[in-house]
Amino acid sequence: MLKKFILKNYKNFKDEISINFENTAGYQFSTDCVINGTISKMLIYGRNATGKTNLGNALMDIQATMFDISHYIGGSTILNADSTGNSAQFSYEFGFDDKVLIYRYARFSGQELKEEELIIDGVTIFKCNFESGKYEFENLNYINAEIANIDRYLQSMNVDGEEEIREFKLPFLRWMISNVALNNDSILIKLSNFVRRMRMTTAGNGMLMRARRINDTFNESLEDPVRLKDLEDFLNDMGIECRLALKNLPDGRKELYFLHEKLVPFYETASSGTFSLVDLYRKLLLRSWNPSFIYLDEFDAFYHYEMAEKVISYFSRRYPKCQIIMTSHNTNLMTNRLMRPDCLFILSKSGTLTALCNATERELREGHNLEKMYISGEFERYE
Structure with missing residues (x-):
């Protein structure tokens, strides 16, 4: 599962924003929102133009890096307009069985990488700096990938070549998954299977x-x-x-x-509500598959609040092990009957993401009316 995501200098997120899926508060209700201490169902609220769609696109960016499945429309502009940095930074932390995998990279644009790094259980497997041309592959044996033909990869990158190739640099992780015979139980195979089954x-x-x-x-x-x-x-x-x-x-x-x-x-x-439901069915429910991660952006834009509640309950039942993030403006969904305070988040205009349980000095309990507290301004300073 995805354990943590960190983003910086991406579109409206100038400063670092993170989602820690393991930061739970131990509530004993709505327990289906958490699996093995990791948030599996999350609802994000945010005013217009706070970046809910941008956050979803950033989470899905790993598909573009690993498999060239791009979610960018028009192409290249991804950097924050007010930042002096030349790259957007992404960091994904996954947990597979008893292993922790961290994949980090930075982008100049929607097509061009600056650098990438893979860390497993604290060991740096490889590190590539495409800007400086420095590459480190010392620990490939840690994942039984020491047979990787590094010279062939570097040749494809035109390292030390006489002529400059203007093609965008190929991520080493993508190249390795495609060109190395990995064991079926390899953590990279598990990562690949997870990322391929992500949808927004x-x-x-x-x-x-x-x-x-x-x-x-x-x-x-x-x-x-x-x-x-x-x-x-x-x-x-x-x-x-x-x-x-x-x-x-x-x-x-x-x-x-x-x-x-x-x-x-x-x-x-x-x-229009029925069309919206059928469109949702066509995109996500039509085929038999086992999604790993779904980002439903403003999923309830055409729904009555009762129907929106039914959609949340339906997806929770149909995909109990899938991590699902939903975004909404509908405060009727801000209830402990469906979610819980450590799975309900507010995305602010300044680019911070705060769980309701951390947005108040009160100890939120099952009996609290979260919607009423929200409307009365209890969490206002985090918007």
Whole structure:
């Protein structure tokens, strides 16, 4: 699991911001929010423009580094506009079984790395400084990767080459995972499996506005009666009482309907909240998979607060071992019935992230009305 994340000089986060998933307060209620002392379900509140989406993009940046799966739109500008630093800094700490893995790197831009470092159980496995051209690979044997052809990697980096290659430098961790025969129980394989199963999404009602091709693909996937029933059950669990039917059109396409005495076209009559739910289903629930980490950004933008509560409960039940971070403006969700004070956070305009249990001098208990305290200004200095 992800144990800690540290970020600095990234977009609106000029100073260091960190999420310590192991910083729990020992509450004996809403225990499903914590697994083995690590926060698995987290809800972040923040005013507009505090950086909730930027924080999610930063957490997902490791996919771009390890697998070239970029989450940047337009490309390159990631540095804080008021900072004099030339790079954004990322640090991820993972726990796999009894081992601790720390992967750190710095970026000049969305495409170009400045440096990277891998540490396992306190041992520096490798360190690369792409700016200065200094590389350290002394402890690859610690992870049984001493057979890695370092000369080939350095050659690909054009180290000591006569001509300057303008291509962006290849992260060594990405190269090693792709080019070294690692043991099946290698901690790097576990890291790779975790990072590949990370997802970020912003819930919306854009299915109707999406290209027909995307909706056609989604409709075709519902041709499996098990999937169609799963979508129907999901909507009913969320409080949308309905029955669904999928029919073939004369042109060969599939069309989704509400099933009543007559068939009612789904995309022509569904509410914005229902579209948002189906879009969420399409992005995260349609396929059979085992996610490791999900960032749901403003997931409840189109939901009544009761439906938002149902979504939180549903994801907690469906993915009990997955780490899920949700962002919201909905203070109705600030309740101990769903979460707990060490899993509810406030993201401030100054770029600090504070758990509610650390945002007041009171000892927060299960009976406290957290929403009322929030509205009355109890946590105001942390916004």
